Amino acid sequence: MKKRNMLSMAMAAAVASTSLLSGVASAEAPEVNHEELLQLEVYDVAANFQGIQTGWYAKEIKDRFNIELNIIAPQVSGDAASLYQTRCASGDLGDIIILDNADMQDCVDVGLVMDISADLPNYPNIMKYEEQINLFNTAMNEALGNTGTYAIPAEMNSNGPTEYKEDTVASMPRLAWDYYTEIGAPEMKNLDDLLDVLRQIQDAHPTNEAGDNAYALSLWPDWDSTSIETVNQLTKWYGQEVNGSVLIGVDNSIVPLTDKEGAYYKMLNFFYKANQMGLVDPDSATQDWNAACDKMRQKRVHLFWYNWQYGFWNSPEKGEARENYRGIPVGDMNVFQPSDTYYGDGRVWGIGSNVSEDEKLRILEFFDWLCSPEGLTMQHVGQEGLIYTVNEDGTYTLTPEGMTRFSAELQVPEELGGGTWNDGNNQVNQWLVASIEMNPETGETVNSDYWASFLEANDTATNKEWSEKFGAANEVEYLKANGMLDPVPSVNLSLAIDDTDTALIRSQCGDLIKDTSWKAIFAADDAEFESLWDEMCETLNGLGWEQLVEFDTAKYQPVIEARQAAE
Amino acid sequence: MKNASTKKQRKSFQLFLYILPFLLLVAVFSYYPLYGWVYAFYDYRPPKPFSQAEFVGLKWFKSLVENPVKVKQIIQVLKNTFAMSALTLGTSWLPMLFAVFLNEIRCVPFRKFVQTVTTLPNFVSWVLVYSIAFSMFNSTGMANTLLMNLGIIDEPILFLQSTSHVWFTQWLWLTWKNLGWAAIMYIAAINGIDDELYQAAKVDGANRMQLIRNITIPSLLPTYFVLLMINIANFLNNGMEQFYVFQNSFNKEYIQVLDLYVYNTAMGSGSYSVSVAISMLKSVVSVVLLVGANKASKAIRGESFI
Numbered sequence: 001m002k003k004r005n006m007l008s009m010a011m012a013a014a015v016a017s018t019s020l021l022s023g024v025a026s027a028e029a030p031e032v033n034h035e036e037l038l039q040l041e042v043y044d045v046a047a048n049f050q051g052i053q054t055g056w057y058a059k060e061i062k063d064r065f066n067i068e069l070n071i072i073a074p075q076v077s078g079d080a081a082s083l084y085q086t087r088c089a090s091g092d093l094g095d096i097i098i099l100d101n102a103d104m105q106d107c108v109d110v111g112l113v114m115d116i117s118a119d120l121p122n123y124p125n126i127m128k129y130e131e132q133i134n135l136f137n138t139a140m141n142e143a144l145g146n147t148g149t150y151a152i153p154a155e156m157n158s159n160g161p162t163e164y165k166e167d168t169v170a171s172m173p174r175l176a177w178d179y180y181t182e183i184g185a186p187e188m189k190n191l192d193d194l195l196d197v198l199r200q201i202q203d204a205h206p207t208n209e210a211g212d213n214a215y216a217l218s219l220w221p222d223w224d225s226t227s228i229e230t231v232n233q234l235t236k237w238y239g240q241e242v243n244g245s246v247l248i249g250v251d252n253s254i255v256p257l258t259d260k261e262g263a264y265y266k267m268l269n270f271f272y273k274a275n276q277m278g279l280v281d282p283d284s285a286t287q288d289w290n291a292a293c294d295k296m297r298q299k300r301v302h303l304f305w306y307n308w309q310y311g312f313w314n315s316p317e318k319g320e321a322r323e324n325y326r327g328i329p330v331g332d333m334n335v336f337q338p339s340d341t342y343y344g345d346g347r348v349w350g351i352g353s354n355v356s357e358d359e360k361l362r363i364l365e366f367f368d369w370l371c372s373p374e375g376l377t378m379q380h381v382g383q384e385g386l387i388y389t390v391n392e393d394g395t396y397t398l399t400p401e402g403m404t405r406f407s408a409e410l411q412v413p414e415e416l417g418g419g420t421w422n423d424g425n426n427q428v429n430q431w432l433v434a435s436i437e438m439n440p441e442t443g444e445t446v447n448s449d450y451w452a453s454f455l456e457a458n459d460t461a462t463n464k465e466w467s468e469k470f471g472a473a474n475e476v477e478y479l480k481a482n483g484m485l486d487p488v489p490s491v492n493l494s495l496a497i498d499d500t501d502t503a504l505i506r507s508q509c510g511d512l513i514k515d516t517s518w519k520a521i522f523a524a525d526d527a528e529f530e531s532l533w534d535e536m537c538e539t540l541n542g543l544g545w546e547q548l549v550e551f552d553t554a555k556y557q558p559v560i561e562a563r564q565a566a567e
Numbered sequence: 568m569k570n571a572s573t574k575k576q577r578k579s580f581q582l583f584l585y586i587l588p589f590l591l592l593v594a595v596f597s598y599y600p601l602y603g604w605v606y607a608f609y610d611y612r613p614p615k616p617f618s619q620a621e622f623v624g625l626k627w628f629k630s631l632v633e634n635p636v637k638v639k640q641i642i643q644v645l646k647n648t649f650a651m652s653a654l655t656l657g658t659s660w661l662p663m664l665f666a667v668f669l670n671e672i673r674c675v676p677f678r679k680f681v682q683t684v685t686t687l688p689n690f691v692s693w694v695l696v697y698s699i700a701f702s703m704f705n706s707t708g709m710a711n712t713l714l715m716n717l718g719i720i721d722e723p724i725l726f727l728q729s730t731s732h733v734w735f736t737q738w739l740w741l742t743w744k745n746l747g748w749a750a751i752m753y754i755a756a757i758n759g760i761d762d763e764l765y766q767a768a769k770v771d772g773a774n775r776m777q778l779i780r781n782i783t784i785p786s787l788l789p790t791y792f793v794l795l796m797i798n799i800a801n802f803l804n805n806g807m808e809q810f811y812v813f814q815n816s817f818n819k820e821y822i823q824v825l826d827l828y829v830y831n832t833a834m835g836s837g838s839y840s841v842s843v844a845i846s847m848l849k850s851v852v853s854v855v856l857l858v859g860a861n862k863a864s865k866a867i868r869g870e871s872f873i
Binding site: 081084085088089093103106107109110112212213221281282283285286287291499500501503504507508511514515516517518519522539542543 | 610612613614615616619630634635636637640701705706707723725727728815816817819831832838840841
């Protein structure tokens with residue numbers, strides 16, 4: 001089956017345009033009757049809200065389609081696994097089903113999801129993503145021995161499989177601009193230089209303005225999976241991404257996580273050295289995510305790595321005061337960054353097998369709108385007039401309300417749906433098409449962060465000085481120009497699921513790796529660090545590590561092949 | 568004669584109908600779930616229905632002990648479970664003593680105050696207990712700040728990361744949370760002791776300590792032993808929430824009790840079958856312990872409880 005899967009991957013790309021949904025894209029969507037209110041149950045693994053969608057977004061879809069969304073959110077239910085299990089057992093997961101790729105494959109296998117291959121060609125906005133939809137379904141059908149189209153990937157775009165349009169990478173070192181320039185903005189060639197810079201910053205600012213201790217690095221353990229999540233994120237600085245028990249490289253290599261030449265060991269050692277220098281928050285191993293968040297908001301952490309951590313501190317005002325955090329390159333970095341999710345982000349949408357013919361058509365009509373420029377702007381930005389206005393040249397500008405819509409408690413006028421804007425925002429929290437998609441009506445991205453009008457409003461002193469020093473508009477441009485970034489093509493496949501044996505081995509090995517990694521960071525000296533690592537590798541073998549690595553190597557082989565095919 | 572017999576039978580049947588609802592409840596909620604044990608012998612993975620799961624026999628039971636590393640892990644886990652349960656059992660007389668002394672406080676408002684304050688922690692969830700512990704014992708918490716300001720230490724002590732005395736500190740947290748609550752049963756029992764006993768003893772010239780030693784404590788012992796039995800049956804169930812919130816990579820070796828181990832390995836990987844297998848083993852051991860304790864009680868005290 002493994003082999004068949006690989007083969008299908010290679011073929012799928014070639015035959016995509018002629019396969020399942022072959023060529024009737026010109027047909028008109030069938031007329032449907034909107035007279036009756038249709039309440040749809042949305043089983044949604046991404047939602048952080050359970051219940052009926054309310055507010056402005058609810059009004060928009062009710063006015064258009066007379067549809068109400070009843071969101072079933074396993075994340076909110078308290079016991080996600082048993083909710084999933086019970087609903088699967090009842091044979092009705094939901095009318096709209098949003099799942100991770102692998103779960104979707106299981107559900108298609110047991111007949112919980114409807115085949116929509118005959119209908120899709122009638123919907124021009126969905127058919128823009130025909131290639132992506134076909135690629136995913138062909139691979140899934142190969143694995144299951146099925147035919148048909150069951151799932152539509154989430155977060156697709158049509159910018160091309162290797163395109164990276166964002167202006168930040170997911171992970172790189174990020175420092176407060178005022179602190180970094182204060183110590184002379186030294187050039188950093190490697191991690192030792194970075195540690196030295198962090199030490200200087202921490203020496204200069206041992207506390208924040210309120211007098212609370214500040215540290216260069218503050219970690220939190222509650223996101224750990226089978227290894228320390230923070231270390232996983234930092235392996236991306238050196239060209240490798242942790243996937244279970246293996247490291248996948250920008251060079252399409254696969255090596256075990258425990259490889260001593262690998263980035264996991266390297267970055268674990270970086271944290272150990274940092275701790276030796278007193279740069280690691282002593283509460284790192286025991287605090288939770290919320291405690292760490294508070295510290296980041298209070299400027300008690302000098303090094304950020306995720307791009308979204310900017311949100312904890314950066315603002316136009318602080319940017320003007322040169323206080324924003326910005327990405328600072330380290331000379332020997334080789335950043336691992338998948339391109340935009342052209343083929344989808346690992347989750348998929350489907351329609352439950354129990355919906356009636358009429359309901360199916362109404363759902364598909366709704367899906368088609370979700371993929372249209374109008375629907376995309378509504379989902380990713382908001383309503384015209386309240387959130388944005390249309391300029392003379394057809395581009396959009398955010399209103400002052402739109403600028404602060406996520407952070408301020410914006411009240412929506414009653415005629416537009418009422419309530420606060422955030423409460424009324426799309427609670428499905430998952431999109432068929434990504435915000436990085438180009439809007440044909442404006443020639444800009446759907447995402448308001450990249451509108452010319454927005455960038456102009458946000459051109460602060462921090463940004464200007466940064467651009468001057470590094471000679472680039474943003475970090476992505478700098479990294480690309482200096483050979484530190486070559487995005488790997490994003491792929492979206494349904495990969496092998498752990499059988500019970502593998503799952504057991506994974507959880508036992510994972511516990512050991514996590515525990516040892518934390519102890520290693522806080523090790524007393526080099527000898528202890530080394531012996532912890534070696535002991536871990538030895539014990540791992542007793543737990544079936546080799547079997548796990550073998551499983552994961554085979555599991556991610558299709559990803560490698562698809563990347564090679566796309567390059 | 569015959570008539571009387573049918574009348575008696577009818578009466579018995581009527582009485583049986585009275586308890587029938589409760590028998591049904593027990594059957595539905597206590598015995599029917601035992602059917603779930605069948606999962607332990609299959610490789611069950613949702614969303615595939617159970618009817619499509621593969622029969623694997625004793626595989627999951629064997630997998631717990633299939634190599635020396637796992638055996639070592641299980642032994643350590645059992646050690647932790649037994650040590651912490653033994654600590655709790657060994658100190659299970661504390662609530663009784665607490666109740667006795669509480670009862671001796673003559674100032675009623677003060678007694679009520681103490682009782683309320685010691686009972687309240689029982690209603691605080693473990694997650695909150697941990698956040699209290701974290702704010703008291705983190706590197707800039709109350710304990711470290713105090714010690715550092717007094718000049719006793721220079722570097723903060725990472726209490727929560729400490730690997731020493733884990734069993735003892737966990738027992739302290741548990742006792743802090745449970746003492747007042749566990750004493751309620753004894754306070755009720757003390758109120759039920761016949762006042763005449765005390766009066767008679769006082770007439771004979773007994774002082775307070777003698778009253779406690781010769782009347783209160785002997786009257787409480789039956790209650791104590793019943794509770795002890797129940798605790799012994801729960802020997803392996805020393806809870807999970809407490810250890811789950813307090814666990815970290817440093818103390819895990821000593822804090823991982825059986826329930827937490829099941830959660831970390833089996834539930835963490837979604838392996839229902841394995842967790843059922845372990846919980847079956849637990850039930851069997853619990854029954855054995857209970858029967859053993861009952862036998863011991865019969866031999867020592869001449870009374871049994873089941």
